[in-house]
Amino acid sequence: MFCYHCGAQLSEQHDFCTACGADVHLYKKIMYVSNRFYNEGLERAGVRDLSGAVVSLRQSLKFNKSNVDARNLLGLVYFETGEVVAAMSEWVISKNMRPERNIADDYIGMLQSNATRLDSINQTIKKYNQAYAYCVQESRDLAVIQLKKVLSLNPKFVRAHLLLALLYMDSEQWEKAQRELKKCLDIDRNNTQALRYLKEVELMLQPDESIRQPAKHRKDESVRYQSDNEIIIQPMNVKEPKGSGASTLLNVGIGLIIGLAACYFLVVPARVADTRNEMKKTILEIGNQSDAKTSTIQQLELQVEKLQEENDSLNGTLEGYVGEDGTLVTIDNLLDAASIYLETQNLQDTAVRLETIASSVNVEETSEAFQKLYNLLLTTIGPELAVTYYNDGVTSYRNGDYAAAVELFTKAVYYDSANVEPLYYLGQAYRQNDDRENAIAAYQKVVELFPDTQNAASAKRHIEDLEQTAD
Amino acid sequence: MINFEEELKKFHPSLEVEDAEEAIYNQDLTDMADLLVKMIQESGEKTDA
Numbered sequence: 001m002f003c004y005h006c007g008a009q010l011s012e013q014h015d016f017c018t019a020c021g022a023d024v025h026l027y028k029k030i031m032y033v034s035n036r037f038y039n040e041g042l043e044r045a046g047v048r049d050l051s052g053a054v055v056s057l058r059q060s061l062k063f064n065k066s067n068v069d070a071r072n073l074l075g076l077v078y079f080e081t082g083e084v085v086a087a088m089s090e091w092v093i094s095k096n097m098r099p100e101r102n103i104a105d106d107y108i109g110m111l112q113s114n115a116t117r118l119d120s121i122n123q124t125i126k127k128y129n130q131a132y133a134y135c136v137q138e139s140r141d142l143a144v145i146q147l148k149k150v151l152s153l154n155p156k157f158v159r160a161h162l163l164l165a166l167l168y169m170d171s172e173q174w175e176k177a178q179r180e181l182k183k184c185l186d187i188d189r190n191n192t193q194a195l196r197y198l199k200e201v202e203l204m205l206q207p208d209e210s211i212r213q214p215a216k217h218r219k220d221e222s223v224r225y226q227s228d229n230e231i232i233i234q235p236m237n238v239k240e241p242k243g244s245g246a247s248t249l250l251n252v253g254i255g256l257i258i259g260l261a262a263c264y265f266l267v268v269p270a271r272v273a274d275t276r277n278e279m280k281k282t283i284l285e286i287g288n289q290s291d292a293k294t295s296t297i298q299q300l301e302l303q304v305e306k307l308q309e310e311n312d313s314l315n316g317t318l319e320g321y322v323g324e325d326g327t328l329v330t331i332d333n334l335l336d337a338a339s340i341y342l343e344t345q346n347l348q349d350t351a352v353r354l355e356t357i358a359s360s361v362n363v364e365e366t367s368e369a370f371q372k373l374y375n376l377l378l379t380t381i382g383p384e385l386a387v388t389y390y391n392d393g394v395t396s397y398r399n400g401d402y403a404a405a406v407e408l409f410t411k412a413v414y415y416d417s418a419n420v421e422p423l424y425y426l427g428q429a430y431r432q433n434d435d436r437e438n439a440i441a442a443y444q445k446v447v448e449l450f451p452d453t454q455n456a457a458s459a460k461r462h463i464e465d466l467e468q469t470a471d
Numbered sequence: 472m473i474n475f476e477e478e479l480k481k482f483h484p485s486l487e488v489e490d491a492e493e494a495i496y497n498q499d500l501t502d503m504a505d506l507l508v509k510m511i512q513e514s515g516e517k518t519d520a
Contacts, residue, residue, distance in 0.1 A: 065502035086488040129484040170475040
């Protein structure tokens with residue numbers, strides 16, 4: 001501490017200058033106060049209460065402008081809060097007050113040595129001023145953009161943080177404002193403005209923060225408000241349509257119609273096609289089954305017809321056997337023939353019965369017993385009967401009654417087929433009766449059955465004659 | 472509730488590097504010590520007078 005009057009160093013024990021005798025007790029008190037404020041500023045700067053440190057240091061300098069330490073510290077605090085030009089001013093003044101052994105020299109050198117850094121600082125300041133101008137012109141979006149650029153260049157610029165936070169608060173982006181204010185308070189712990197803003201922001205971010213009313217009306221064309229983490233910008237001139245309930249119902253109805261139409265045009269055809277394919281398959285299967293059954297039916301119908309014919313034939317055969325009273329007539333005839341022969345041994349009557357039997361049924365299709373009895377009767381009376389018929393036939397032949405001769409010779413052959421004469425004369429009778437075909441047939445039988453006989457040779461000649469005659 | 476317009480008034484443009492020289496020159500460095508010295512001088516002159 002030096003005397004204000006003569007510049008001599010003052011002693012601590014006396015309230016006057018020992019060199020010039022000037023009263024210095026008030027002066028000393030002023031110095032003490034300045035130093036006390038400096039100490040306070042230093043203490044506050046130590047705990048990052050930079051705003052408080054600025055106040056204290058400025059107070060210190062108000063009491064003693066020559067307090068170089070206070071001035072240097074003030075410059076440092078300004079620099080920490082991003083106020084570079086203010087810091088430079090204090091350091092320059094400090095250097096003027098004490099040119100030698102002054103730390104301000106180093107600070108100034110640090111800034112001036114790096115031109116790029118200085119230019120960057122200058123650009124930061126210019127952008128901040130531009131942002132401030134945008135705020136005044138109410139171009140707040142542009143101001144926000146500029147301030148973000150400023151803070152990217154100088155993250156410790158407290159005033160930029162505060163201004164940006166204020167802009168966010170104005171647009172009710174409370175969480176962003178809170179972030180900026182917290183950054184600001186990280187730099188300057190007791191910044192009064194930041195604390196006040198933060199209090200306001202925290203008040204707005206309390207529990208019912210999810211429900212927000214639209215912001216107050218502004219001159220801007222849009223309203224901005226925050227809902228949870230989303231920022232909603234709503235144009236001012238757009239109004240909600242009235243009767244929203246009816247329009248909602250209408251929209252729901254339209255949506256339903258569109259949904260149904262989509263179903264109808266997209267889903268239903270596919271389902272219909274599937275169903276049709278299934279139906280086609282089913283129809284095809286049914287068709288195949290129907291064809292198979294039709295074929296079966298046809299086969300069964302043919303079988304039925306065949307069986308019907310067989311039935312009719314058997315019925316016919318049965319009718320031949322069955323008489324009016326229902327008994328088998330043929331068996332009666334056979335029994336009758338046997339009875340007559342046994343009782344009377346009348347060959348003619350027996351023959352008549354046997355001929356009736358032969359004309360009504362096929363003896364070979366009768367029972368074994370029937371055939372046995374029939375054949376027995378036939379072989380018993382046959383030869384004798386054949387002779388009779390042969391003789392009668394010859395008589396008729398000689399008389400020129402060839403038709404009768406044919407009949408008689410036929411019976412003679414029937415009753416005695418082992419004899420060549422009736423057969424040969426049968427052929428002769430047919431020939432004489434101009435029945436060429438039957439005559440040839442009879443002659444051929446003669447040739448077949450009796451080949452080495454004279455009758456056979458004659459028969460051959462007759463056959464040749466008849467065939468030549470036919471040609 | 473914070474009023475944006477009122478709060479904005481508390482902000483002012485920052486000094487640019489080009490303006491630093493002028494700001495230093497314009498700074499009033501009068502302190503209490505200067506006032507005291509002046510007061511003492513004035514009182515001394517009155518006493519002499």
